Amino acid sequence: MKKIVTLTVLSFLFPVVSYVSAQEFRQYGNASWYGNSFHGRPTASGESYDMHEFTGAHRDLPFGTVIKVKNLRNGREVVVRVNDRGPFIKSRIVDLSRAAASMLGIVSRGTARVSIEVISFPDGSPPLSPL
Numbered sequence: 001m002k003k004i005v006t007l008t009v010l011s012f013l014f015p016v017v018s019y020v021s022a023q024e025f026r027q028y029g030n031a032s033w034y035g036n037s038f039h040g041r042p043t044a045s046g047e048s049y050d051m052h053e054f055t056g057a058h059r060d061l062p063f064g065t066v067i068k069v070k071n072l073r074n075g076r077e078v079v080v081r082v083n084d085r086g087p088f089i090k091s092r093i094v095d096l097s098r099a100a101a102s103m104l105g106i107v108s109r110g111t112a113r114v115s116i117e118v119i120s121f122p123d124g125s126p127p128l129s130p131l
Contacts, residue, residue: 026115026116027093027115027116028072028093028115029091029092029093029094029113030091030092030111030112030113030114031071031095031096031101031106031111031112031113031114032087032089032092032096032110032111033095033096033098033101033106034049034051034057034098035051035101039051043083044057044083045063045064045083045084049084051098051099052097052098052099053099054078054079054097054099055081055083055097056080056081056082056083056094056095056096056097056100057083057084057085057096059085059086059093061082061118062082064081064082064083064121064122065120066080066082066118066119067079067080067082067117067119068116068117068119069104069114070114070116070117071104071112071113071114072112072113072114072115074105076103076104076105077104078103078104080096080100092111093114094114
């Protein structure tokens, strides 16, 4: 009986673990940014959005995850902390604060093709090595 319970618990945890590990190295897609009209409003994490901070919104990564975002067009990089949910447009993988977008050089264009890479999770742990 104990074996069955253990296997059942593991079968529920395995999809979560594999999903997180698929997210932890790199994603490619489009980034956008949000600014003035959201400044001071609460984010999904409960923090107030500050367009001058280096933060971002991601659909799945835990709040507090630190990610490196690289603009694939010009090579610029910025490190942001995930504190919100989004983006809500399917073709985008991250929404950035105005400050982060400015560092990447995407404010005037509005969007850019980027890669995102997890630097650390909220507990401070680095991503796992690939198998």
